Amino acid sequence: MSNRGTAVLLAAFLLGLSALLFLQTFQVRNFPGTRFGAEIWPRAILISMGLLSVILLLQSLRKSTVPLTQEALKAVFEREGIAWSVFACFFAFLWLLPRLGAYPAGALFVFATLTILGPKTLRSSLLHLGVAVGSSVVLWVLFSQVLKVIAPSGRWWALL
Numbered sequence: 001m002s003n004r005g006t007a008v009l010l011a012a013f014l015l016g017l018s019a020l021l022f023l024q025t026f027q028v029r030n031f032p033g034t035r036f037g038a039e040i041w042p043r044a045i046l047i048s049m050g051l052l053s054v055i056l057l058l059q060s061l062r063k064s065t066v067p068l069t070q071e072a073l074k075a076v077f078e079r080e081g082i083a084w085s086v087f088a089c090f091f092a093f094l095w096l097l098p099r100l101g102a103y104p105a106g107a108l109f110v111f112a113t114l115t116i117l118g119p120k121t122l123r124s125s126l127l128h129l130g131v132a133v134g135s136s137v138v139l140w141v142l143f144s145q146v147l148k149v150i151a152p153s154g155r156w157w158a159l160l
Contacts, residue, residue, distance in 0.1 A: 004060060004061075007056070007059075007060030008057065008060045008061060010056070010060075011053055011054075011056040011057035011060050012057060014049065014052075014053040014056065015050060015053040015054060015057060018046050018047075018049045018050035018053055019050065021042075021046050022043065022046040022047070022050065025039040025042050025043050025046065026039070028042070082116060082117065085116045086113055086116060086117070089109055089112045089113050089116065090109070092108075092109070092112070093105050093106070093108070093109035096108065096109075097152055097154070098152060098154060098155065099154055099155055100154045101151065101152055101153045101154030102151035102152045102153075102154075103136045103137075103139065103140045103151065104136070104154065105154070106135075106136050106139065107132045107133055107135070107136035108132070110128075110131065110132040110135055110136070111128050111129055111131075111132035114128035114131060114132065115128050
């Protein structure tokens with residue numbers, strides 16, 4: 001299959017997935033006394049994802065087919081390896097969420113993602129650590145202290 005065919009299939013799949021998940025937001029239970037329903041943010045994200053999928057579909061239909069050379073294939077595999085690593089970090093975050101809690105798991109996710117995507121020096125790693133801890137503290141203050149949102153606290157002993 002050509003690059004164009006793959007891009008069209010991917011865009012169509014993402015568009016269908018967006019539509020399916022958007023339909024699922026109508027099953028979200030609302031709580032009394034809330035200003036907005038719990039479905040507002042998932043719908044906003046899925047509408048954005050659907051629009052971006054339409055743009056991808058239109059671009060892939062207009063783009064001419066270019067054969068991949070060996071060097072281009074190597075670059076694609078390197079790029080996709082980074083993407084798979086970030087996906088793995090996200091699934092590790094989901095696994096750690098009930099065990100560590102939202103803020104420590106979030107800090108680890110931010111640190112791991114920045115380390116994968118950024119430079120691989122000691123100075124950069126220390127900067128990534130600072131950004132991860134700082135963003136986690138800011139989110140804790142914003143959500144737990146200001147907005148009074150209860151985040152998953154985690155069970156530290158589940159890791160032992």
